[in-house]
Amino acid sequence: MSQPQPARVAFDDVIIDVAGQRLWRGGARQPLEPKAFAVLVLLACSPGRVFGRDEILDAVWGHRHVTPGVLNRVVTLLRHALGEDAQAPRYLRTVHGVGYRFELPVVAETPPGASTEAPAPEAPAPDAAIAPAAHPLRRSSDAAPPPRKFPHAALWLLPLLAVLALAGWKLWPRHPATAAEAVPASEQRSIAVLPLVNASGDAAQQFFSDGISENLIDTLSRFEGLKVIGRASSFRFRDGKDESKAIGARLGVAYLVSGSVQRAGDTVRIGVELVSTADGRTVWTEHYDRPYQDLFALQDDIARAIAAALQAKLLRTPGATKQDNRPPGGNMDAYNAYLQGLRNFYVGDYRKAIELQQKATQIEPDYAAAWAQLSTAWVLLGQYMGDDEKAQRAYAEARKATDVALRLAPDLGLAHGARGNLLLAADFDWRGSIDEFRRGAALAPENGQIRGGLSRALAASGHLHEAIEQRERFLSNEPLFAGNHFLYAYLLIASGRLDAAESSIRFGHELQPRPGVPFELMYVAILRGDANAAQDVAARQSPPWRELNLAVAAQIGPDRAAADAALATALKEEIWSRTTPYLIAQAYALRGDADKTVEWLERTWSRHDTNLHHLLYDPLILRFRNDPRLASFCAKVGLPPPTASEALSIDQIIAAANAGKR
Structure with missing residues (x-):
């Protein structure tokens, strides 16, 4: 028959209120999730008993269909709540290969008049405050540990431990x-x-x-x-x-x-x-x-x-300065606003991110990192605005924020990365963006986002090989960031590595599933000459993108009437004006029409459409790399001549594939 649970378990400065499902330490309540508290009660109410991992899972979760990592996390939470060290535990001990046991310290007789009751619920805000340690500037493990008592039965282990220590058994x-x-x-x-x-x-x-x-x-x-x-x-x-x-x-x-x-x-x-x-x-x-x-x-x-x-x-980099995202005046309210702004930035709520970074800069005007993040949020908001006038206003705000950040901290890599983003997205200043990203990467070599920006700027200028190198360096530190794999795939496509590109696209889609089929696979199919696969991918996109993708994919099919009809549908202004004219330029490139290709690139340029960044590593457009009309357009928008691009054209990729088959 199982023993009834006690109403509470008390030891040292810890009180486990079993009935009230609360844990107190040092007079402060320690919040625990229900499963963690249940594990604590199971072990603490049977001190000295070894519980196997499966036994704990059965008792608390009701089954064993929970990964061991869940129990590991719960034990970590319990140790933190109990204030103990996993390397020298006082209460919750690991029995290697088996499970866990709970050890209660020897409790001295309670002095007369001393209270052993748990703090009453009406105690002053126990959930809103943590009682400071006796020495708040010291780690809890700095406190002198209680005297250890070793039973005689353990003495036989000493020779064995000495041997193991000499052997270096880790x-x-x-x-x-x-x-x-x-x-x-x-x-x-x-x-x-x-x-x-x-x-x-x-x-x-x-x-x-x-x-x-x-x-x-x-x-x-x-x-x-x-x-x-x-x-x-x-x-x-x-x-x-x-x-x-x-x-x-x-x-x-x-x-x-x-x-x-x-x-x-x-x-x-x-x-x-x-x-x-x-x-x-x-x-x-x-x-x-x-x-x-x-x-x-x-x-x-x-x-x-x-x-x-x-x-x-x-890391000691010659000439490097400290890179810090903390407010220089140490204001914690400003830091909190900065952190909240980052959280909203990562989930794509750029307006809220802007609001919070503005708050951070209002609290502490010299907060360079907050100004830099504010600039980046404004740039991304501008990119996603359909109205060019609104986008330009967003870019103007980004420019002001970047200027302030660099004035405050000329050697802040984050600020140079922010300016690189602004120059690329708003100004189409290809050379300037590369210079800023390079400066940012030199100052903050650990910042993967800056390397990602440098990769984009290099690719946009036709420097494909270094763009791939920078993207791969970013991938080594962000292997599970879906966007990284999609952007990497474009670079692989431009280098003719179609199988690797397809793998990267599919892995990115696995990490971040999107409705339908990844549209990037359409370009892989086109470059393989697989008209059916290309049109299948295009047909599975959402409107109005479906119509434009079909217009591109249809151009490599044998049915010319169908290709003409698909392009005619895409040319309806209510369709392309809601998306991008760049896709129509691609469709005309596949048709071999250089005049129309450049005409629609001009439309792309007039709308400040950042799809133009793909031009010098787009195999479809680069089929005209030797055409003076494309060269003239590139000169107009400040790009290097298309002949300088290291990317392959569709004709080169197909020729290489055919040569490999022979």
């Missing part, structure tokens, strides 16, 4: 004080920072934990020889359902950083651990309790500790 965890020795320098230094769990109990604080995660990514990227996966890829594993080994395999990294963030009132509590993806062992772990105003110093401390565990040294 499966045994080490104390955080020697974390720098935990990973041999010869091992690959690659890491992904998973989004830290928002343990505040307030969904509105998600931006805060995400911001700290992103700051860790940025800071760790500045350490020499350390490959750090970017935000877009690592944040795909927010739900924690995958095992560390599986995540490591998908991201191509040897280590993961995970943990939780709790902000309440004037205190921030962060628990973080470094895990090996090879075997799931914890290499290093730490818990921090700091005043909210010390957040920036805390972020740096965490990054340095992780880098030390990986034996990585800060």
Whole structure:
């Protein structure tokens, strides 16, 4: 017969209110999700008993159809809530190869008159504040640990441990004080920072934990020889359902950083651990309790500790200056607005992102990073505006923001990247955009977005080989960012690598499914001469894009009447004016009509349509690379001559394919 659960379990400064489903530590309530609390109660109410992993899954989840990674995450949350170190646990101990057991410390007799009751619900805002540690500027593990007692039965382990230590058996965890020795320098230094769990109990604080995660990514990227996966890829594993080994395999990294963030009132509590993806062992772990105003110093401390565990040294680039996205005056309200602006930017709400970055710059006018992000948000909003007058107003705002950012911080890579975006999208200043992106990449070599922008600018100017190189460098840090794979596919198409391009398109679609079939596959089919496949892809697009894509695809088919009819449909102004005239230029290029091709490129130019950026690496348009009419147009818009482009034309790609078949 199972023993009834106690109403509460109390030890040290911890109270587990079983009946009320609450956990208190140091007088402050620790928010826990229901499953995590259920695991805690299961283990704490049977101290000393070893629970197998499957037994825990059966008891709490009611089945075993949950990946082990879920239980790993729950145990991490519990350790953070209990304020203990996974390397030297006081309560929640791992029994390797089996599961977990909970150990209660020896409790001294309660002094007369001392209260052992849990804090009453009417205590002053227990959910809104975290009781500061006795020494708020110290990590919780800095406190002197309680005396350890070793049973006589464990003495026989000492000789064995000595042998294992001499042999250097790395499966045994080490104390955080020697974390720098935990990973041999010869091992690959690659890491992904998973989004830290928002343990505040307030969904509105998600931006805060995400911001700290992103700051860790940025800071760790500045350490020499350390490959750090970017935000877009690592944040795909927010739900924690995958095992560390599986995540490591998908991201191509040897280590993961995970943990939780709790902000309440004037205190921030962060628990973080470094895990090996090879075997799931914890290499290093730490818990921090700091005043909210010390957040920036805390972020740096965490990054340095992780880098030390990986034996990585800060990158020293000659002439480089510190790249920082923090407000120079240290205003936390400005920083919060900046982080919230980034969160809205990433989900595509550019208007809200603009509003929040404007708030950040109003609070702290010298906030160069916020001005740079404000500029980029204005540029993207302008690109998606159908009305050219509204777009130009957006670009004007972006220009002002960029000027302020560069005046405040001339050596901020982010600001140069913002100007590169503006010059490319708004001004069609091809050379200037390349120069700005190069400057930004030199100042902030870890910033993948700047490299992505440089790749776009290089491709637009016909420098295909370096564009591919820069895109591949970005891909190595953002392997699961769908947009990266679609843009890479265009470069592969332009180099005639059609099979690789198709693979990249399909993988991007797998990462970010879109209705129908990816339209990029139409270009692969056209260059393979497969009229049926090209028209099938075109037919499965949404109107009005369907009509324009059909007009392009039909031009390689044997039915000339059908090709003429498809083009006539696309030429109706109510269709092409809602999309882009560039597709009609492509249709005429496939028909071999240079005059009409250039005419529709002129229309594209008159609308400030950024599809024109594709011209010098578009195999369809480049069939006229030796035609003076196309050369004249390129000179007019400031592009290099089409003969200088390193991309292949459709005729060259087809000729190469036919030669390969012989």
